[in-house]
Amino acid sequence: MYTIPNSVTSIGRASFSGCDNLENIIIGSGITNIPTYAFADNPKLHNVEIPDTVRTLGEEIFKGDTSLTSITIPDTLTSINSNAFKNCPLSQVYCSGDMDKCKQVLMKAGYTSLAASLKAKPKPVESKRTHYTLEEALDHIKKKRPGETLNDITFTFK
Numbered sequence: 001m002y003t004i005p006n007s008v009t010s011i012g013r014a015s016f017s018g019c020d021n022l023e024n025i026i027i028g029s030g031i032t033n034i035p036t037y038a039f040a041d042n043p044k045l046h047n048v049e050i051p052d053t054v055r056t057l058g059e060e061i062f063k064g065d066t067s068l069t070s071i072t073i074p075d076t077l078t079s080i081n082s083n084a085f086k087n088c089p090l091s092q093v094y095c096s097g098d099m100d101k102c103k104q105v106l107m108k109a110g111y112t113s114l115a116a117s118l119k120a121k122p123k124p125v126e127s128k129r130t131h132y133t134l135e136e137a138l139d140h141i142k143k144k145r146p147g148e149t150l151n152d153i154t155f156t157f158k
């Protein structure tokens with residue numbers, strides 16, 4: 001996975017084009033426009049998250065990304081070039097905001113089938129913590145059973 005840092009404010013034309021091992025990319029919040037061919041011809045790229053700071057997607061930005069099946073777009077997009085996803089097997093578009101706004105921009109660009117299958121971006125699942133320090137474990141037990149005397153506690157050390 002590659003993350004474009006939030007401090008980056010622009011990316012050049014074809015700047016990530018032809019990166020044979022690029023599989024996932026998270027675009028930082030400093031980017032407002034994704035120019036022509038920016039991520040074209042990346043055969044392993046299969047997932048892209050676009051932040052809500054991006055307003056436009058340029059021409060053929062994902063052209064030839066033959067593994068690109070999923071993309072998350074923000075409701076702040078105002079323009080998607082009609083060839084942005086040329087030769088991509090894109091099957092799922094997620095919206096990270098107002099679904100109607102995302103559908104409108106997809107329809108305007110001619111992506112009617114993608115607009116019809118648009119889904120809300122899934123909320124991240126909170127991971128359950130499995131490792132605690134001894135102090136954290138004892139504090140947790142004290143809060144769960146105030147005033148109780150605990151005689152049978154087993155700790156496993158590695």
